[in-house]
Amino acid sequence: xxxxxxxxxxxxxxxxxxxxxxxxxxxxxxxKPEEMNRHRxxxxxxxxxxxxxxxxxxxxxxxxxxxxxxxxxxxxxxxxGADFVLGVxxxxxxxxxxxxxxxxxxxxxxxxxxxxxxxxxxxFTEKFDIVLCLGLMYHISKPVELFEIFDKVNAEMVVIDxxxxxxxxxxxxxxxDRNMDDPRNAIDYEIVLVPTRGAIIELAAQFGYKTxxxxxxxxDYTGMHDYEIQRRLAFICARSVSLxxxxxxxxxxxxxxxxxxxxPASRGWQRAAR
Amino acid sequence: MDVNELQDRIAAFPIWNYQFEFDGGVKTPIAxxxxxxxxxxxxxxxxxxxxxxxxxxxxxxxxxxxxxxxxxxxxxxxxxGADFVLGIxxxxxxxxxxxxxxxxxxxxxxxxxxxxxxxxxxxPNEPFDVVLCLGLLSVVSKPLALFELMTRVGATLIVLDTGxxxxxxxxxxxxxxxxxxxAVDYDMVLVPTRQAVLELxxxxxxxTxxxxxxxxDYTSMEDYRDGERLAFICSKDVPLSSLELEPRAPGNAWLxxxxxxxxxxxxxxxx
Numbered sequence: 001x002x003x004x005x006x007x008x009x010x011x012x013x014x015x016x017x018x019x020x021x022x023x024x025x026x027x028x029x030x031x032k033p034e035e036m037n038r039h040r041x042x043x044x045x046x047x048x049x050x051x052x053x054x055x056x057x058x059x060x061x062x063x064x065x066x067x068x069x070x071x072x073x074x075x076x077x078x079x080x081g082a083d084f085v086l087g088v089x090x091x092x093x094x095x096x097x098x099x100x101x102x103x104x105x106x107x108x109x110x111x112x113x114x115x116x117x118x119x120x121x122x123x124f125t126e127k128f129d130i131v132l133c134l135g136l137m138y139h140i141s142k143p144v145e146l147f148e149i150f151d152k153v154n155a156e157m158v159v160i161d162x163x164x165x166x167x168x169x170x171x172x173x174x175x176x177d178r179n180m181d182d183p184r185n186a187i188d189y190e191i192v193l194v195p196t197r198g199a200i201i202e203l204a205a206q207f208g209y210k211t212x213x214x215x216x217x218x219x220d221y222t223g224m225h226d227y228e229i230q231r232r233l234a235f236i237c238a239r240s241v242s243l244x245x246x247x248x249x250x251x252x253x254x255x256x257x258x259x260x261x262x263x264p265a266s267r268g269w270q271r272a273a274r
Numbered sequence: 275m276d277v278n279e280l281q282d283r284i285a286a287f288p289i290w291n292y293q294f295e296f297d298g299g300v301k302t303p304i305a306x307x308x309x310x311x312x313x314x315x316x317x318x319x320x321x322x323x324x325x326x327x328x329x330x331x332x333x334x335x336x337x338x339x340x341x342x343x344x345x346x347x348x349x350x351x352x353x354x355g356a357d358f359v360l361g362i363x364x365x366x367x368x369x370x371x372x373x374x375x376x377x378x379x380x381x382x383x384x385x386x387x388x389x390x391x392x393x394x395x396x397x398p399n400e401p402f403d404v405v406l407c408l409g410l411l412s413v414v415s416k417p418l419a420l421f422e423l424m425t426r427v428g429a430t431l432i433v434l435d436t437g438x439x440x441x442x443x444x445x446x447x448x449x450x451x452x453x454x455x456x457a458v459d460y461d462m463v464l465v466p467t468r469q470a471v472l473e474l475x476x477x478x479x480x481x482t483x484x485x486x487x488x489x490x491d492y493t494s495m496e497d498y499r500d501g502e503r504l505a506f507i508c509s510k511d512v513p514l515s516s517l518e519l520e521p522r523a524p525g526n527a528w529l530x531x532x533x534x535x536x537x538x539x540x541x542x543x544x545x
Contacts, residue, residue: 127361144415144460165445174444174470191477199448206462 006104018072022104028070038223039072042161046234047076049214049246050130050159053236058082064128065151066119066146067136071098074114077132079109087114088122093151118188120145128153137162138194139177147207150237157241158209161234163194163226168251170198197251200235209237215247280378292346296378302344308494313346315489316435320505321350323485324404324433327512329525330414332356338402338427340393340420341410341458345372348388351406352381361388362396362459392458394419412437412465413451414458419462421478432464432480432508437465440501442522444469468522471506480508 001009003024010016010028018039019030030036051057059081065074068087071094077085087098098114101261115122120142131150137160140146150158165173172193195203197213204211213235217222228233236243275283284290290302293310294520323396328335333355339348342361345368351359360374369390376386389396394416405424411434414420424432439447446464466474468484475482480519485505489495497503 062429141418142416144462145419170448171439171441172446172448172464174446174473189420189477191473193446202448202462206460 001104009100013093016070016097018069020071020072020075020101020105028101032223034223036218036223041218041220041224041227042234043076044219045217046134046159046161046214047073047080049234049236050157051080052245053157053238053241053243054130058130061129062086062127063130063132064088064136064155065132066149067134068098068114068132069094069135069137071101073132073134074098074112075101075105075107077130078102078111082130083111085112086126086128087112088117088119089114090116090118091156092116097168120188124149124153126153129156131155131158133158134161137200138164139192141189141191141193143172143193143195143199143203150165150209151207156239158204158237160200160232160237161232162200163232164200164230165194165196166231166252167196168198169196169267170202171196174201180256197233204235204237205272208239210239210243211235211237212243212246213249213251215249217247275378277456278305283374287367290344290371292344294344294346294349294375294378295417297388300517301380302375306494311491313492315491315495315498316505317350318490319346319488320408320433320435320485320507321354323505323507323517325354325430326516327431327509327514328404332404336360336405337404337406338362338398339406339408340423341408342372342388342406343368345375345388347406347408348372348386349379349381351404352376352385356404357385359386360400360453361386361393362393363388366390393423394459396423398423398427403428403430405429405432407432408435410436410458413463415460415463417446417464417466417470417474421474422453425478428486430510431512432475433505434471434475434482434508435503435505436471437497437503438471438501439465439467440484442469443467444473444524446470468504475499475506475508480510481514482506482508483517484520486520488518 003026006022006026015031015032016028019036020028057080061082063077063082065085065087068074068089071087073118074085074087079203089095095114095116102112114228172195175192175194176190177192201211218225218227221228233249238271277300280296280300284302289305293304294302332351333352335356336357337351337359339359339361342363343350345361348359348361363369366419369388391440411417411420444467446466449463449465450464451461472482485507487498489498492499504520507517
């Protein structure tokens with residue numbers, strides 16, 4: 001593909017969420033430039049952690065990227081040496097963008113595939129070593145079914161990057177994806193279940209995964225307000241690989257509201273009031 | 275079936291959760307006699323509410339009972355005139371008991387069927403008007419899938435009786451069943467709050483009324499009394515304005531909801 005054709009095909013899409021750089025100084029026009037820093041920081045955050053527990057490379061690994069968008073993280077996996085990546089997304093435009101990116105980057109066609117599918121109705125028949133579940137979990141309403149996919153593809157390791165509820169307990173907050181036309185949002189229901197840290201850890205344990213909520217290592221929080229206020233977090237889940245080397249996040253301090261609720265004295269009052 | 279045969283077949287089961295009474299004074303031996311009050315009160319609570327919406331009878335209705343156990347509510351549906359009932363339960367014993375009960379009650383076999391199945395793997399191929407979803411939602415981990423199933427069968431009325439988290443906001447609390455053998459899929463379950471039930475049913479196009487408690491005796495009904503259990507009627511087209519709404523629990527009850535120990539103790543009490 002020559003430079004002119006690539007430029008035209010890039011321009012053929014109404015919107016790009018990620019910046020990809022190609023030869024001859026060609027880039028995709030990222031919708032929010034302030035998010036350049038966000039994606040760089042996220043790479044240093046959870047993707048480096050993934051590489052760290054895999055000995056610095058994904059060589060020999062098959063990777064499944066759920067909600068792959070334009071293939072940004074799938075490409076990171078390929079560049080980190082992964083044997084094969086399957087990217088799945090509910091939007092046709094994302095699958096077309098990802099295919100264009102991989103073609104322009106000249107990734108061998110036997111090393112990747114992108115599919116448009118609803119992950120909850122898609123029949124996953126292949127096995128994968130690693131699942132990337134980035135920015136997906138708080139857009140869905142079926143957290144248990146999500147883990148059933150990890151289990152079905154026999155994943156040893158899962159990277160989950162998600163918005164979390166602030167609460168220090170174990171539950172899913174019922175929320176709504178208000179704008180279902182926003183291509184990043186929910187694909188089947190407007191109602192979504194946003195997990196707390198505790199809920200993710202318990203859910204993963206139900207499926208045999210140990211989980212580490214990753215300590216932040218951001219050097220600049222530009223375009224990362226959600227991470228900055230600890231409303232968003234990444235987790236690495238593994239079945240047998242040791243995660244001891246990873247630094248764990250310290251959860252935010254319990255707010256006065258929560259402290260009052262957790263106060264044993266008021267619990268006694270509650271019982272007396274019945 | 276004569277009285278002796280019925281008695282023998284009843285006695286062959288190690289435990290009965292519900293008391294059924296048959297001709298000749300034969301009864302199933304219920305393990306906890308206090309639960310007789312519980313089932314009477316529940317009948318006067320949500321089952322009466324259902325009948326009040328359908329003109330006092332279920333005539334002409336096809337009823338699906340999800341998690342039917344030994345068929346107590348399935349039988350109530352038949353006795354209320356339902357054309358046909360399908361009861362589904364994951365327990366082989368429960369299905370055998372339900373079939374014995376319906377045979378001993380002389381219910382025409384063309385009016386009912388019981389199937390042993392995991393409800394999340396069950397593929398319905400017949401429509402239903404009414405779904406009974408009693409004591410099921412709070413012991414599963416897939417609330418959306420449960421509503422997908424109830425929607426798929428074409429139900430326009432659902433009676434939903436469920437354990438609740440008492441948090442004063444819309445959420446599903448992660449909890450564990452202390453008796454994993456009761457689990458449909460996993461011993462990890464998602465327990466809804468009252469508001470979560472309303473949101474969930476709303477997502478599938480149902481109007482929902484949390485039913486006002488009307489119990490005359492709370493023996494063995496502490497979970498209802500303490501806001502840890504409630505019944506809802508969800509409707510697609512039947513107006514629910516005649517039903518009395520349960521007033522919202524005070525917000526400070528949030529506290530008990532994050533203390534899972536209390537609920538587990540209660541689960542033990544009610545198993």
